[in-house]
Amino acid sequence: MGNQQNGQGSDGSNQQIDIDATIRNGREILFQAFNWESHKHNWWRNLERKVYDIAKSGFTSAWLPPVTHSFSPEGYLPQNLYSLNSSYGSEQLLKALLQKMKHYKVRAMADIFINHRVGTTRGHGGMYNRYDGIPLSWDEHAVTSCTGGLGNRSTGDNFHGVPNIDHTQQFVRKDIVGWLKWLHDNVGFQDFRFDFARGYSPKYVKEYIEAAKPLFSVGEYWDSCSYNGHGLDYNQDSHRQRIVNWIDATGQLSTAFDFTTKGILQEAVKGQFWRLRDPQGKPPGVMGWWPSRAVTFIDNHDTGSTQAHWPFPSNHIVEGYVYILTHPGIPTVFYDHFFDWGNSIHDQIVKLMDIRKHQDIHSRSSIRILEAQANLYAAIIGDKVSMKIGDGSWCPAGREWTLATSGHRYAVWHK
Template identity: 85%
Template structure:
């Protein structure tokens, strides 16, 4: 076959996407999955392993309702310390989305990498120099699938786990913010009733307050132990051990937990 159009992964044989008959077979299979089996959405695994133009072709040919790509590469580090500026990292993810014609979303690994360091007393990381969220969410929120952990980063593999004692701060962040948040199966079903119920409450608030992937956000505080923001016109939130609440009396505490709180009108 031809040379790979992306990075190599030696765990499985390479698929030669440059061959038209291969792409035709893949499209027919994806179409069958949608129209005969009943799948609606696709996740493109190891999206660095093949050119994104093929993802575009596969989506156009099979027409799923929703698609997301796993474009995962390393964040920017100075030694073992995560750098503040992750613009080049999120730009690579955005370049991949662009090359799919904007037809696919992508997992926001930039936000995950920053957030899981920020909750450890470095919440200043959550505001970029332009005053926006520092991940893909801050630049192209309608194409950013935010998450705390997945089957690779957490669970039994634990390649890059979110700190377990800060899980709910993470969910308070992604479930109140723009982007397309996703909840990890393990957290929702295996971490006990308390975590499950707190996540459900945050989801309910997101739905009832009409927060969506393009919701506006204004970051109010971003210092070591406090992050606060207003999302749209109806939601205030904070994470971190430092005390904070909205200053006027129109707001009602909608939910709270260890180092997080959300208010609504």
């Protein structure tokens, strides 16, 4: 779609400058502030104690778990969208947390789950597809016909087992916009993360962003990479093209999680670093085509945590962070790695973030890949940082380089 075909990002065009008001200056570092088990641990109070560390480390935005009432404790089966009492804590505790984040200038990112919603009463066909007795009291016409409602067919993929929301209906979109504006203007969420973005047309994401005006948005467009009988294909262009097309169709207003980079990186660190250079000599994920819209990450509450649907190899976590925190794109750090995997990993991540900030690596920084072989990957980013991962030996040529940090299977230099 648009000018993204064949992997052409539009970072250089003049038209991009206006759009970039929403993407900011490319110096974000995001923090995913929960995992799949967080609802068991008095979460808003736990996070409030950690806000200072999150801010001091340099995170610009913290993505919180779903804050509204849900049929499931994790929050992803929403019901009463206007109730801020959840299994993560009370409305009062949430507001105290948001106040503290605001004080320390960490933006709060809301998890926006508008693909499906659990009904309160049975309607058409004996399904729970009515929402009586709670705000946004929709009837069966708000639910897609493919998931038991009287609405139109879905404009995306179905999330099975629960009623899927029909975004083609004007009244539904009006109510969603009202809710998003309330989260932004009244509750205090400046950033949005769109859950299960494959479930409805990206043109609605564009409409919602334009109406609610978050400072930063990221979509979860997650589908499968391409595999063959021997494992992951080297060429993942069709995978990254689908993510790029989704970003383009949001009017380029949203970023997207770079699932392509995650899929390739977690195979590369096992001794296949040749995967980290595509045939054009660029990084092989969305980051290589449209870095200002690529939100890179290693694991999240779905891929890692106790769900472990697609986990990053645990003994290579730091190499993964060395890659995403020194490279273009917008990196994300996962709660578990930062707070639960020991002080050493926490401190190594903070050091890498520090180098990124002080050498002014940002989402559009230039990159030259110098080595991509089985046991070694090396690159120079923004002309000020060089790095290597893997157990092959390498260091940058020239006396102007100083070792900034190093550890097991990695080293980073700056000028």
